[in-house]
Amino acid sequence: MLTNEIKNQFNEILEEIGNNLDITETQYKFAVQSYQAVGSWLADEKSMLSPYKPEVLPQGSFLLGTMIKPINESDELDVDLVCRLEGKKPDWTQYHLKKIVGDRLKDKKTYREMLDEEGRRCWTLNYSDSSKYHMDILPSIVSEGHRIILEKAFSSTDFKDFEKTAIRITDNQEDNYYEETNPDSWNKSNPFGYAAWFQERCSISSRKSVFLSESVNPIPNYQKEKLPLQRVVQILKRHRDIMFDGDEDKPISIIITTLSSKAYNKETDIISALANVVNTMESFIEEKFSPEHGKWIKWIGNPVNEDENFADKWPETQKKQENFYKWLNKLKSDISLSFELKEISKIQESFSPILGSEMINKTFSNIKNKGLLTSTASFLSANVDQNIDTELPKKLPKTKREGFQK
Secondary structure, three states: OEOHHHHHHHHHHHHHHHHHHOOOHHHHHHHHHHHHHHHHHHHOOOOOOHHHOOEEEEOHHHHHOOOOOOOOOOOOEEEEEEEEEEOOOOOOOHHHHHHHHHHHHHOOHHHHHHEOOOOOOOEEEEOOOOOOEEEEEEEEEEOOOHHHHHHHHHHOOOOOOHHHHOEEEOOOOOOOOOOOOOHHHOEEEOHHHHHHHHHHHHOEOOEOOOOOOOOOOOOOOOOOOOOHHHHHHHHHHHHHHHHHOOOOOOOOHHHHHHHHHHHOOOOOOHHHHHHHHHHHHHHHOEEEEEOOOOEEEEEOEEOOEEEEEOOOOOOOOHHHHHHHHHHHHHHHHHHHHHHOOOOHHHHHHHHHHHHOHHHHHHHHHHHHHOOOHHHHHHHOOOOOOOOEOOOOOOOOOOOEEEEOOO
């Protein structure tokens, strides 16, 4: 149990940690300028794509406001983008769409030299060492009026028709990649619907979502202030990165983000949100019987596509499931131990191995420079006697179980 004073000081620490995990405004602006330039090149009147109004928009953590710096700040940032086209030629297959987007990029010497090997779904542009980022561009088809639907999704607090925000994408490992011309038979993705859902989960009664109108803007403003759920997701992703250090079987970000969002209970401060999410996120993992596998499997449902399981790789690669629970158990232990500490030096010491010593040293140095460290130290010597519960429960609710047909 923490006093209000201690709680406030922990929030100062966690907020500063979040600030130091954020990419810089300069990095953000460079990325936006870069993908804006790509969009302009694809949409140029000389492009074969021009009649279909190509538009490049952010997706993933760049859109959600949960992107974090890599552990080694010299490593590249990964910026995920969608190239939306309103329709296509009737005879275009996934192969044709992917190739035409790639060919248009190759028409410009700058992009031709930056292109990586063709990916399964995306084209990747590797920017210079000084820029320290690469962009994955996902070609996609949307119906006419898709932008109007997106604007409704992000402006309405009760929007539920997420099926209409979906896009159709290319995937060169699909059997119909070279033959199918009907986009309705292509793979479906819904990054914008997911972002609208995440936005609703982020919002709290006392603060309107700060990225409400920005999410469908090709040139969104840099978000300096983050909501508690965004900060929680950033902290959990950093803990994951430190623990697994490049392991390909580490818990994936979409699972961490989804479970955190489902567990989040509109807490207005980071420490309460973090404690609740860590306490309860496991209870949102279901179990469903899979006829395909002939057994019960873990199910982490996509909130905007009930047929999609974000844990679909777990049955084939058991290590992914094992690593998730290994990470979650360590996360619970680490957070619980840190919240029990009263001395500022001990708190810094506890955070360093789980979030990165360089980043944590910078965090506490910033707090000290802002004149917060002295008050923090004095507050942490106070008695712990008020009713702010950050303890982890001894037992979590049982996992839900149900059958399903795939």
